[in-house]
Amino acid sequence: xxxxxxxxxxxxxxxxxxxxxxxxxxxxxxxxxxxxxxxxxxxxxxxxxxxxxxxxxxxxxxxxxxxxxxxxxxxxxxxxxxxxxxxxxxxxxxxxxxxxxxxxxxxxxxxxxxxxxxx
Amino acid sequence: xxxxxxxxxxxxxxxxxxxxxxxxxxxxxxxxxxxxxxxxxxxxxxxxxxxxxxxxxxxxxxxxxxxxxxxxxxxxxxxxxxxxxxxxxxxxxxxxxxxxxxxxxxxxxxxxxxxxxxx
DNA sequence: CAGTATCCGTGCTGATACTG
DNA sequence: CAGTATCAGCACGGATACTG
Numbered sequence: 414x415x416x417x418x419x420x421x422x423x424x425x426x427x428x429x430x431x432x433x434x435x436x437x438x439x440x441x442x443x444x445x446x447x448x449x450x451x452x453x454x455x456x457x458x459x460x461x462x463x464x465x466x467x468x469x470x471x472x473x474x475x476x477x478x479x480x481x482x483x484x485x486x487x488x489x490x491x492x493x494x495x496x497x498x499x500x501x502x503x504x505x506x507x508x509x510x511x512x513x514x515x516x517x518x519x520x521x522x523x524x525x526x527x528x529x530x531x532x
Numbered sequence: 533x534x535x536x537x538x539x540x541x542x543x544x545x546x547x548x549x550x551x552x553x554x555x556x557x558x559x560x561x562x563x564x565x566x567x568x569x570x571x572x573x574x575x576x577x578x579x580x581x582x583x584x585x586x587x588x589x590x591x592x593x594x595x596x597x598x599x600x601x602x603x604x605x606x607x608x609x610x611x612x613x614x615x616x617x618x619x620x621x622x623x624x625x626x627x628x629x630x631x632x633x634x635x636x637x638x639x640x641x642x643x644x645x646x647x648x649x650x651x
Numbered sequence: 652c653a654g655t656a657t658c659c660g661t662g663c664t665g666a667t668a669c670t671g
Numbered sequence: 672c673a674g675t676a677t678c679a680g681c682a683c684g685g686a687t688a689c690t691g
Contacts, residue, residue, distance in 0.1 A: 433642030434566050434635065440645070442561050444684075447553055461653050472685060477654065487648075498652045499691085508648065511641065516553065518637040522630065523552030526559070529606075529627065563664075580673050591665055596674065617672045618671085655690070663682085670675075 440486050441512060445471055445479045447519070450505070450512055453489065458502040488512070559605050560631060564590055564598045566638070569624070569631055572608065577621040607631070 441447050445468065452467045453459060459467075464476055471479075480503060483489045488509040494500040560566055564587065571586045572578060578586075583595060590598075599622060602608045607628040613619040 431567060431570065433640075433646060434570075434638045435642070436645055437638040437642035438561065438566070442557065447557070448550060451550065451553075465653095472687095473654065474656090474686090475684065478684090493653095496652095499654085501653060508645070511644065515637045515641045518634045519553045519556040521552075522634045523554070523556035525630065526555055526627070527552060584673095591667090592674065593666090593676090594664065597664090612673095615672095618674085620673060653691090656688085658687085659685085661682105661684090663680105665680085666678085668676085668678105671673090 437515065440483075440488065441515060443479070445475060446483065447516060449476075449479055449483065450488070450509065450516060453503060453505045453509070454513075454516075456505065456510075458492070458504040461501050461503070464503065483509075556634065559602075559607065560634060562598070564594060565602065566635060568595075568598055568602065569607070569628065569635060572622060572624045572628070573632075573635075575624065575629075577611070577623040580620050580622070583622065602628075 441450070448468055448471075449464065452464055461476070461480075464480075465471065465473065468476065480489065480491065484491050487506055490504050490506055492502045492504070494502070560569070567587055567590075568583065571583060580595070580599075583599075584590065584592065587595065599608065599610065603610050606625055609623050609625055611621045611623070613621070
């Protein structure tokens with residue numbers, strides 16, 4: 414089974430701003446990516462089972478898929494420890510940590526939006 | 533035809549950070565929203581046909597859908613001029629303009645990501 | 652424990668044709 | 672000009688069962 418995705422990063426007709434924003438959204442968009450980022454944000458490596466527990470509602474398949482994509486995108490690392498029982502730990506890379514500003518600006522805007530709607 | 537969507541903004545089990553980020557992504561996520569934002573960013577009101585021209589590749593149906601959602605979310609206004617031929621102009625609201633920081637942080641991160649991958 | 656394999660529904664997105 | 676209506680494909684996300 415392959416986890417290939419189409420992340421068209423060639424810019425063609427679009428301005429570079431479109432392109433960069435698209436690239437960013439292709440990596441942090443979707444239902445789970447930013448939640449996974451948030452779980453790993455502290456820097457502490459987490460195991461598969463810990464992530465399943467934190468991300469209430471995600472299926473094993475989805476978590477696997479999302480983690481593989483994030484690994485491919487260079488956002489996280491995957492460390493396999495050959496033990497019994499097996500242990501796999503996920504951790505943010507430097508590139509992953511650099512999502513901090515994006516996350517916080519989304520968070521800030523989202524909060525403001527919710528407050529405004531609550532009026 | 534109704535354009536209702538489910539934008540679950542109740543926070544339930546999730547922390548407020550999850551919730552706000554989700555709210556933000558539900559509004560600016562997707563394939564076209566930020567491109568439309570970008571077209572209207574300057575503040576100049578644009579007509580339907582102008583937007584179609586700028587957003588290469590979008591269908592009329594998609595543009596209509598996206599614009600209606602953004603209007604509902606309070607991001608843009610829709611002004612109808614009862615003339616012949618009809619004229620409709622779209623413009624960012626203050627709330628829409630407040631997306632500036634979100635847009636630029638995505639843009640900045642995306643550029644950095646692309647440069648990094650180009651190594 | 653940490654996955655894979657398989658099946659499947661829904662909704663996002665698109666193409667095309669038509670209308671006030 | 673600025674849409675609606677209709678049909679359709681396919682990717683996203685989910686449920687469940689199985690495995691090294």
